[in-house]
Amino acid sequence: MWLSCELSRDSSRVTVAGEVDLSNAHQLAEFLEDVVAAKAPLVVVDLSAVTFFGAYGTDALLRAHRQLTERGRRLTLRHLSPVVRRVLDVTGTLAGFEVIERTSVRVAGRGAARRVIPAHTGS
Known part of the structure; x- marks a missing residue:
């Protein structure tokens, strides 16, 4: 699993990639x-690159959601990978999260921006 974070005063963006399982969900x-603890009013968790997602990963998201809600702040899940979507759906927790699937940022004179998935080549 790989984790990264971009912090700003208004929001924190967490990116999760790889496998989230019993061995690393903590x-x-x-x-x-x-x-x-960084106190941004909005935390966005990008889960597009998650390839395995177990129940302990769900628990980590639920815990963060609860902590933020208790403080009057928000957690948003962004770009759920099919694996994450399935686990959250099967466990009945998907409906409890705010989920954003598309980026709709306007670029001057160009319409809406869209997500680009890079093609991996080579070995």
């Missing part, structure tokens, strides 16, 4: 606790 939970 690291995600601790990482999110640190992000909650």
Whole structure:
């Protein structure tokens, strides 16, 4: 699993990639606790590059959501990978999250921006 974070005064953006399972979900939970402590009013978690997502990952997200809600702040999940969407749906927790699937940022004179998925070539 790889974790990264971009912090600003208005929001924190966390990117999660790889496998989130029993062996490392505690690291995600601790990482999110640190992000909650940063006090941005909005925390966005990008899950587009997650390839495996277990119940402990769900627990980490639920815990962060609860901590932020108790403080009057928001957690938003962004670009759920099919694996994450399935786990959250099967566990009945998907409906409890605010989910953003598309980027709709306007670029001057060009209409809406869209997400680009890079093609991986070589070995």
